Amino acid sequence: MRDRAHKLGAKLINGTVHKLEIPNNDKDPYVLHYADHAKEGLQGEAKTLKVDMVIGADGANSRVARAIDAGDYNYAIAFQERIRLPEDKMAYYEELAEMYVGDDVSPDFYAWVFPKYDHVAVGTGTMRPNQARIKELQRGIRARAAKRLEGGEIIKVEAHPIPEHPRPRRVVGRVALVGDAAGTVTKSSGEGIYFAAKSARMCAETIVEFSNSGERALSEDELKLYIKRWDKEYGLTYKVLDILQSVFYRSDASREAFVEMCSDIDVQKLTFDSYLYKTVVPANPLTQLKITAKTVGSLLRGYALAP
Ligand SMILES: Cc1cc2nc3c(=O)[nH]c(=O)nc-3n(C[C@H](O)[C@H](O)[C@H](O)COP(=O)(O)OP(=O)(O)OC[C@H]3O[C@@H](n4cnc5c(N)ncnc54)[C@H](O)[C@@H]3O)c2cc1C
Incomplete structure (x- = not known):
């Protein structure tokens, strides 16, 4: 992906960002302070870079998130x-x-x-x-x-x-967070690679759409459209997986119920389709009803709902 970005005109810098200076208005640039590792040596050479917008794709311990006070997640x-x-x-x-x-x-x-x-x-x-x-x-x-x-x-x-959850603020000013920095891993499965790449893509697409081919920086409201689109597309998937994790992962009894439920072919199909298409794929109502009944049955048999 990095090589492709380079071929398409991105300037690559191998560096570690130490600080992000935030302007106090919506016109001035952000200033990134970073160690440039182009030359030998772990320390790198201290440099700065002025930019109009920042996408924080720097993982769970994101410095960009800290700099914009994005808030914590579990x-x-x-x-x-x-x-x-x-x-x-x-x-x-x-x-x-x-x-x-x-x-x-x-x-x-x-x-x-x-x-x-x-x-x-x-x-x-x-x-x-x-x-x-x-x-x-x-x-x-x-x-x-x-x-x-x-x-x-x-x-x-x-x-x-x-x-375990998205950060409270994923866009602040002209700074957006994507991937683990934003908190896009799904519950239950812990899947994060697809959603990190997808959130970055959706953020980039929104920037391309509103920046007039890079002529202008987006406002906070325009950038926040990326979050709205994300939540619309994946909000339900996150909710369902959140419920699944809190119901089925809390004790050995509930996990046994989960295993029993997963042996059902309809559940397997629903799970597989949901995983493949990254959405909670609706089965037909009869199958849905069957799955719900089996879920409740498994939970009751395993005393999984006991405190
Ligand atoms: C043990 C483990 C197993 C996992 N297994 C799976 C799995 O099987 N399938 C799956 O889908 N997900 C899995 N995940 C989750 C998945 O790895 C993450 O959700 C995904 O890597 C997030 O991608 P990202 O690009 O947002 O962040 P990261 O992959 O963390 O990438 C962040 C990048 O930013 C760089 N960076 C950080 N700080 C700075 C800085 N200050 N300056 C410059 N660069 C910086 C880092 O060096 C890194 O290259 C697993 C996670 C763990 C911990």
Whole structure:
């Protein structure tokens, strides 16, 4: 994507932004203070850049979000190990991804073994993180998948916050946040890559539409159209996934109900379509009714609604 942007005329700067100076009117430029890493050395060379607009795509610990006082969000912590498996073990994951639930692997989210092209990512997430607990949960998922991970070699370890909600302010002045900086990860699945790219695209499309081919900067109201369009397209999906997570991820009993419900072919179809098309795809009313009845049945059987 970076190379394509470059080919299409973007000027690339390899830098770390340390500060964003905000003008006190809607005409003057924003001033980015950054370390330019074009030359050798970790520190980089201190430089500034004046710009008309800023898109903060700098992830969950976004400095841009802090600079515009975008407000906080709740977050989970995800931990994962990238493991290279022997060929025969990797073959098992060629066409499937695994999701594990239970207090031993996560008290309020899930753990996973996801194939990543030539290796697997084995990890877990929780809303109530502390270092010792995360390590314990990671041991839990490693134990559950032990047989299938035999002979594997850890090639990378990652830990990072996963936003649980959008930030209270995603556009302030001529600054917009996208992706994790804005808080676009979906509940239940924790999927963030698609939504980060999509939010960036929608923000860029709005800028292209109103900037007269880059002739003028957008006002806050014009830029906020991107948020309106986003919420219109994905608001319901976020709500449904939020409800799913709070109902089904809260105890082993409710997770058992979730697993039971997921064995149903109609639920599988609905889930798959929703995942593929990034929307809560409506099934026909009869199927919808059947799914609702099965959901309630599963929950009651698993005493999942008990406090
Ligand atoms: C362990 C784990 C597993 C995950 N698994 C999945 C998965 O399987 N599928 C999925 O869809 N999502 C997954 N997610 C979520 C997904 O990774 C994120 O939602 C997604 O990467 C967000 O993209 P982004 O571009 O907004 O932010 P990021 O990917 O965090 O990118 C932000 C970029 O900004 C740069 N940056 C930050 N600060 C500065 C600064 N001051 N100056 C300059 N540059 C800066 C960073 O170096 C980085 O390159 C996972 C997350 C975690 C933590």
